[in-house]
Amino acid sequence: MSLIKSALVLVLCALNLSQEFLVRKSVERLNSEELLDLHEALQNAVEDNSSKGYASIAAYHGYPAQCTAWGLKLGCSVHGVSIFPQWHRLYVVQMEQAFHEKGLTIGVPYWDWTRPLVRLPGLVSQLVFTERVSGKAKRNAWYQGQIVIGDQMIRTARSVDKRLFQKYGPGEHTNLFEQVLNALEYKDYNQFEVQLEIAQNTIHHLVGGRNKYSMSNLDYASYDPIFFLHHANVDRIYTIYERLYGSGRINSFDVQTFIKPVYPFSWETNPFNITKDQSKPKSTFTFKHSPLGYKYQDLTLNGLDSMALQKLIKERREKPRAFAVFRLNSFRTSAEIKVQVCIPASNAGTDNYCEYAGAFFLLGGPLEMPWAFSNPYYFEVTKTVQRMKLPLDGNYRIEAEIYSVNGARLPDYFLPHPFVSFRPGSEDKDPPIQRSDVTKDVTVRKDVDRLSREEVVELRRVMQNLQKDKSVEGYQAMAEFHGNPGMCPHPTSQDRKYCSNLGQPSFPHWHRLMIVQLEDALRKRGSPIGVPYWDWTKLNTSIPLLAADPDYIDPYRQVNLCYNITG
Structure with a gap:
């Protein structure tokens, strides 16, 4: 009998617990x-x-x-x-x-x-x-x-x-x-x-x-x-x-x-x-x-x-995909952000070719608390890129337009420019890196504070020659890669921007290529070494004399020469 009572108590307790929750x-x-x-x-x-x-x-x-x-x-x-x-x-x-x-x-x-x-x-x-x-x-x-x-x-x-x-x-x-x-x-x-x-x-x-x-x-x-x-x-x-x-x-x-x-x-x-x-x-x-x-x-x-769900999520992670990446913050109004995937037009004199990839939305109002996401927002563009018959890790970029809920176009500066993120499938593996023991074509970069006098004079000489070159292979043309006058997406495009990609994940890669571009030009003109590096992490560092001193002594002639500093 006591066992029956105990069982009834347990049942009643279970019922009471279930009633505590609103379903x-x-x-x-x-x-x-x-x-x-x-x-x-x-x-x-x-x-x-x-x-x-x-x-x-x-x-x-x-x-x-x-x-x-x-x-x-x-x-x-x-x-x-x-x-x-x-x-x-x-x-x-x-x-x-x-x-x-x-x-x-x-x-x-x-x-x-x-x-x-x-x-x-x-x-x-x-x-x-x-x-x-x-x-x-x-x-x-x-x-x-x-x-x-x-x-x-x-x-x-x-x-x-x-x-x-x-x-x-x-x-x-x-x-x-x-x-x-x-x-x-x-x-x-x-x-x-x-x-x-x-x-x-x-x-x-x-x-x-x-x-x-x-x-x-x-x-x-x-x-x-x-x-x-x-x-x-x-x-x-x-x-x-x-x-x-x-x-x-x-x-x-x-x-x-x-x-x-x-x-x-x-x-x-x-x-x-x-x-x-x-x-x-x-x-x-x-x-x-x-x-x-x-x-x-x-x-x-x-x-x-x-x-x-876990199975579906695993399957999705296994596939290579492409995303437009946005840094989002509040601007005290609701908005629709229309996303496009763009490639340079085949005719350099016309605008880029773009296809609509979809839209996402921000909720806002005059009384909203100011905010900025700590993480980026990933907007998937995989299907659009595939529809354009482009490789997911290919040469394309993202453009976005911002519209208020009333349909009015909002200024582009409300939104940092988006960039592309290619995400390989979880099972994808890069091909092995081809390594070579041949070093005859390897350019050596040295600490700028440890260059010999001969290396300094050769670097100055080839830089002068490079600056005098007004062709597309000269210093001026290379400097334009980074800033004024905007050369991207094409020098003849109607809406041109700087080519340097500040604030984007590929910042180190772009600037690596920029240095190699300069380095190749210097080597072509006779430089014995690569572009030297300035180690500004050292204590009490200062502008290297290579770039700071307008005059230098030619070790071969023992006379003062003027170094042409630009910029």
């Missing part, structure tokens, strides 16, 4: 009662003017400004930093708890936009719903939100872009699913965060469109209730990442960010203890347990469980 379900799989519960919970939250009401919680994200940074009143939401997933995880829980107090017994449902879409979820796209008790049609609060600005009440709007309902061929994925897969390929948490945040911006832009009071404006996005369905799915993807990698590898300089409480959840005015007590980002990790009172009914991604 988040797909919005497309809710039954009619759950949908009615959601209608009633949101309507009650909208009518609640307290700190537990919809308007008060919506204000956490952007308008009206409640946080202070750099002496400015700004919105409290964080973007472009490593704790973006954790802040928004707390935010969805905040609204979830408000609904729970209004009688909702499930969690905030998620809208799985990684699956092919043909419409918005019915919960948010129908203007009215049928009330449970009266059977009458009533305005659907999920269809449109309300924003009080001064003495005006403004309703949110949507202008859904047809790109949200993308058609795709056999064996292909939607662009949104591809972006999420790209994010999940990175075990490095900081890189995953960048890729995930940019991916979710796509939903903001394609749902909100050009409307000011919409999902595409950071200041007002949270007033549209679809925001919380969307961010429940963003959090679900982050939860899948946690199942795959745990906390991932977090950059050491970001560790402090994870142990500081985030606003406004840490404020005493927060009416929900669950988010106040867990307001440090590190407290929100769910890979070991669920500290925030919810769990997901389904953690598959587009039908793929963890094992299938």
Whole structure:
């Protein structure tokens, strides 16, 4: 008998534990009662003017400004930093708890936009719903939100872009699913965060469109209730990442960010203890347990469980690919960045030939916190390069144009110029390096402070000859490679830029070739050695006499000669 009682106690405990969690379900799989519960919970939250009401919680994200940074009143939401997933995880829980107090017994449902879409979820796209008790049609609060600005009440709007309902061929994925897969390929948490945040911006832009009071404006996005369905799915993807990698590898300089409480959840005015007590980002990790009172009914991604995802990710890593690499930062507005792959035109007198590779989006607004990603954003261009019949590691470059949500072109200087990153497949191996013992053609570079007098005079002599050469093989022509007058992509192109690639990964390689170019010219004119190096890492270094002294003594004639210094 005692064994039966013990078993009953265990069963009851298990039931109680299961009831502690609010279960988040797909919005497309809710039954009619759950949908009615959601209608009633949101309507009650909208009518609640307290700190537990919809308007008060919506204000956490952007308008009206409640946080202070750099002496400015700004919105409290964080973007472009490593704790973006954790802040928004707390935010969805905040609204979830408000609904729970209004009688909702499930969690905030998620809208799985990684699956092919043909419409918005019915919960948010129908203007009215049928009330449970009266059977009458009533305005659907999920269809449109309300924003009080001064003495005006403004309703949110949507202008859904047809790109949200993308058609795709056999064996292909939607662009949104591809972006999420790209994010999940990175075990490095900081890189995953960048890729995930940019991916979710796509939903903001394609749902909100050009409307000011919409999902595409950071200041007002949270007033549209679809925001919380969307961010429940963003959090679900982050939860899948946690199942795959745990906390991932977090950059050491970001560790402090994870142990500081985030606003406004840490404020005493927060009416929900669950988010106040867990307001440090590190407290929100769910890979070991669920500290925030919810769990997901389904953690598959587009039908793929963890094992299938790991297999797909491994297959993707094995293939060679090409990416456009962007350094991104805020400019206090939302934007669409259109990406092109370009090659020099066959006719030097015409513009380059470019093909459109796709677009990505930034979410912003006047009240956004300034930000700059610590890691670059990788935009895949593999299919475009292959369509152009170019090798993935071939000679092409990336161009980008920036547009505001209203369609206006934004200045190019808003965005550092992107560059190409070729990523060999994980199974690819470079051919063995061909080595030779022959050294007769090897040029020796010496320390400039240890040159003999004869070597110095020969270097000065050949440099003078090189400077006098006004042809395309002369010093002036080579110097133009680096700066003025811009010679790239072609000397006769209409829009020319400097050829040197400062701030890019190939900086050392480009400048290595530049030195070899000069070296070959000097050797051709009789230099006995290569370009000497100036070791400026030594203490008390100064400009080498080879370049600093306008006069020198010819050791053969024992007379002072003037060295022609240019520049």
